[in-house]
Amino acid sequence: xxxxxxxxYSQGEFTDLCRGPHVPSSALVKAVKLTTLAGAxxxxxxxxxxxxxxxxxxxxxxxxxxxxxxxxxxxxxxxxKKLGRELGIYMMDSMVGSGLPIWLPNxxxxxxxxxxxxxxxxxxRGYQExxxxxxxxxxxxxxxGHYPYYKDSQFAPLDVxxxxxxxxxxxxxxxxxxxxxxxxxxxxxxVRLAEFGSVYRYEQSGELNGLSxxxxxxxxxxxxxxxxDQLQEEIRNTIELTQTVFALFDMPVDIRLSYRDDNDKKxxxxxxxxxxxxxDIQAVADDMGLNYTIAPGEASxxxxxxxxxxxxxxxxxxxxxxxxxxxxxxERFDLTYVGSDNQKHRPVIIHRAPFGSMERFMSILIEHFxxxxxxxxxxxxxxxxxxxxxxxxxxxxxxxxxxxxxxRVTVDARAEKIGAKIRDAETSKTPYMFILxxxxxxxxxxxxxxxxHGDQGVISQSEALEQLHQEIATxxxxxxxx
Numbered sequence: 001x002x003x004x005x006x007x008x009y010s011q012g013e014f015t016d017l018c019r020g021p022h023v024p025s026s027a028l029v030k031a032v033k034l035t036t037l038a039g040a041x042x043x044x045x046x047x048x049x050x051x052x053x054x055x056x057x058x059x060x061x062x063x064x065x066x067x068x069x070x071x072x073x074x075x076x077x078x079x080x081k082k083l084g085r086e087l088g089i090y091m092m093d094s095m096v097g098s099g100l101p102i103w104l105p106n107x108x109x110x111x112x113x114x115x116x117x118x119x120x121x122x123x124x125r126g127y128q129e130x131x132x133x134x135x136x137x138x139x140x141x142x143x144x145g146h147y148p149y150y151k152d153s154q155f156a157p158l159d160v161x162x163x164x165x166x167x168x169x170x171x172x173x174x175x176x177x178x179x180x181x182x183x184x185x186x187x188x189x190x191v192r193l194a195e196f197g198s199v200y201r202y203e204q205s206g207e208l209n210g211l212s213x214x215x216x217x218x219x220x221x222x223x224x225x226x227x228x229d230q231l232q233e234e235i236r237n238t239i240e241l242t243q244t245v246f247a248l249f250d251m252p253v254d255i256r257l258s259y260r261d262d263n264d265k266k267x268x269x270x271x272x273x274x275x276x277x278x279x280d281i282q283a284v285a286d287d288m289g290l291n292y293t294i295a296p297g298e299a300s301x302x303x304x305x306x307x308x309x310x311x312x313x314x315x316x317x318x319x320x321x322x323x324x325x326x327x328x329x330x331e332r333f334d335l336t337y338v339g340s341d342n343q344k345h346r347p348v349i350i351h352r353a354p355f356g357s358m359e360r361f362m363s364i365l366i367e368h369f370x371x372x373x374x375x376x377x378x379x380x381x382x383x384x385x386x387x388x389x390x391x392x393x394x395x396x397x398x399x400x401x402x403x404x405x406x407x408r409v410t411v412d413a414r415a416e417k418i419g420a421k422i423r424d425a426e427t428s429k430t431p432y433m434f435i436l437x438x439x440x441x442x443x444x445x446x447x448x449x450x451x452x453h454g455d456q457g458v459i460s461q462s463e464a465l466e467q468l469h470q471e472i473a474t475x476x477x478x479x480x481x482x
Contacts, residue, residue, distance in 0.1 A: 031065035032058045074314050080366035081210040087371055087379070087429065089362070090211060099208040099215030101359060106379035109408065111358055113377055115196055117475075118220055118354065121244065125237060127192040127222060132174035134198055138164040143332055144173045145268070145301075155202050171197035171221040172351065176333045179225050179347075184337040189347065190226035190234055196358070197221050211363035218358040224350040225335070228276070231348050235284045235306075235323060238352045242308055242321040245354040249368065250477050251310040254317070255290050257281055258298035258305045268302050268328040277325040277348075278304045302328035308354075312368040320361065324351040369478070372451065375431045376472045382409045383425040387418050387437040394441045398434065398461065405469065426451060431478070432468060434461075453479075 009018035023029065034056040042048035059065040076082075084090050089107035096102060103111060119129065138157055141147035146169060147154065157164040168174070175193045184191065198218050207213055226234050246253050259278050260267045267274070281304055285292050299305055305324035309317050326349040329335070336344040355361040365373075375381055382402060386395040392413040402409040410430075412421045418435065425433050434446040446464050448456040459467075 028060070029058045030060050031062040032056060033065055033069065071314050071316075075316070075367070078314070078367040078370045080212070080363040083366050083371045084210065084363075087366075089366065089379075097215070098205055099203055099213070101211055101214055101216070107362070109379045110373070110377055111362065114355070114358065114361070115220070117248075118245065119194075121241060122192075122194050122222070125192070125241060126190075127194040129194050130175065130178055132168070132171060132178075132195060132197060134168050134200075135165045136168055136174065138166050140173045140177070141166055141169070144170075144176075144329065145332060146170060146173070153201050153203070155200055167200040168197070169199055169201050171195055171199060171219060172223060172329065173333075175221070175223040176329055176335060176349075179223075180333060180335055184225070184347075186227060186337055186339045186345075189337055190224050190230055192222060192224045194220075194222035211359040211366075214359050217360070220353050220355045220358065222352045224352065225337075225347040226350065227337070227339075227345070228348055231277070231325070231350075232280050232284050234350055235281060235325070236288065238323045238350060239284065239288065239290075239306065241352075242323065242354040245321070246308065246310055248475060249365065249374075251312065251368065254309040254311070255285065255292040256295050256298070256307040256309060257285060257292050258295045258300075258307055260299045260304065261297035266301055267299065269331070270327070273327040274304065277327065281306060281325065300324055302326045305351075310364070312364060313370070318364050320356045320364070321354040322351070322356065325349075326351060371429045372478050373429070373431075374475060374477055375468065376475045378408070378429075378431050380408050380410050380428065380430050381472070382407060382432045382434060382468065383421075383428075383430045384409060384411045384434045384436065385418060385421045385425065386411070386413055387435065389413070389415065390438065391436040391441050395436050398436070398446075401461075402465065405465065407465075407468065407472070422449065425449075434464065 007018060007022070009016050009022060034054060036055045038053045038055065040051050040053045042051055057065075057068070059068065084107070087106060088104045089110065090101045090103050092098075092101060122129070135158065138147060147166065150169065154169045155167045157166055174197075175195070178193060179191060196218050198216065200216050203213055203215050208215070224234050224238070243253060257278075260274055262271075282294075285306075295307075298307070303324055303326040305322050307319055308321040309319050311317055327346075329349055330346045335347055335349075337347055339345045373379075384395045384399055384402075386392050392411075395411045395413060399409045399411050412424065414421070422433060422435075429451060431451050433449040433451075435449065436446060440446055440458065444461050445458050446461055447458050448464055450456050
């Protein structure tokens with residue numbers, strides 16, 4: 001009743017209270033596809049009759065329906081749960097527990113590469129990296145207000161030595177304690193603390209989904225403590241960093257400015273601070289020439305935020321990175337700095353996470369590339385395939401040379417035909433293959449094959465390695481076959 005109206009739907013003699021949306025005539029529904037069937041009890045009561053629920057979808061044009069169905073089929077092929085298992089990226093185990101992913105060697109390699117990339121970008125921007133414990137006293141989260149406010153989405157407290165602890169549901173409070181561990185001057189600000197911090201949240205079992213919805217995950221968290229006068233410049237820096245990250249993976253970004261709803265009482269802090277923060281965010285967005293939408297009521301309880309919504313290779317939209325301005329936590333934790341007037345002042349906090357979480361970002365990355373990762377990110381970059389056992393020693397020698405250059409290389413010296421070895425390398429989505437026969441060994445050349453592109457010709461080993469080195473160094477994106 002937000003708009004003061006009630007909607008009824010009538011079909012023949014049957015009338016029902018129905019939220020909608022509605023169309024005035026079924027003639028407007030041009031293209032229909034029934035998708036699934038499911039059982040359901042009348043009024044949700046197992047003692048009542050079981051009914052059949054029919055799911056379907058419709059579009060105003062047949063072409064739009066066909067496009068949607070193609071996207072659904074493509075999404076199935078790209079499903080990160082399927083590819084994650086086939087490519088040895090991660091696993092789930094019932095003995096370990098639901099929603100607790102285990103990173104396998106290939107996935108660990110990729111995750112560390114992503115972390116290292118962001119770590120290097122942060123160093124260029126003046127961040128300091130920290131490491132905090134996986135648990136904390138419940139008093140810490142009571143101070144932040146996260147407990148008991150988010151009690152239902154947290155694991156139960158642990159009773160230890162007449163005290164209570166929580167599995168860390170977020171990294172923020174630990175970083176605030178680091179900031180408060182020493183006296184800060186305005187000359188010290190901004191202080192930028194970053195961490196790849198593991199956190200734990202009790203998601204309902206029915207909501208768990210591969211890597212995209214888990215109970216234990218790692219956030220690429222950072223908290224920037226700055227003065228009011230520094231806020232706009234720091235917001236700009238965090239936006240530029242986030243844009244840099246998504247551009248690396250060819251992910252177009254839509255930006256949403258999430259503001260408070262002045263009629264909602266859930267928000268903390270003074271109205272004047274909110275007004276200033278929202279004005280600063282919008283001023284930066286305008287100055288950078290960003291295309292954005294404004295979403296009243298979508299702010300977090302402690303401040304307005306910038307949400308980054310990316311579009312993947314098949315057009316789906318995912319909300320990933322965030323930049324949040326916070327005036328509440330400095331009050332709750334009594335954070336201060338000494339200003340040029342020799343008086344204590346409150347800093348402003350910016351919460352920032354370009355990836356959001358490593359797990360969710362990886363799930364999107366797998367589906368975005370359909371497992372065909374850029375060379376710099378691929379778990380195995382090169383497969384060396386000797387045609388016969390006579391070339392095996394040469395293959396292992398070349399492998400050592402590649403590994404000395406930092407490349408991730410395998411040798412397939414099985415007693416299989418070369419066609420089978422090529423098929424297996426293609427199935428594992430290895431970006432490059434070097435094929436060694438008798439002639440290649442004699443002439444110190446390799447026959448190069450590229451995943452999905454086929455034969456690339458015979459070139460010298462040194463030239464082939466230099467080409468791969470350049471592709472890795474530039475973090476080039478995979479090219480689409482002709």
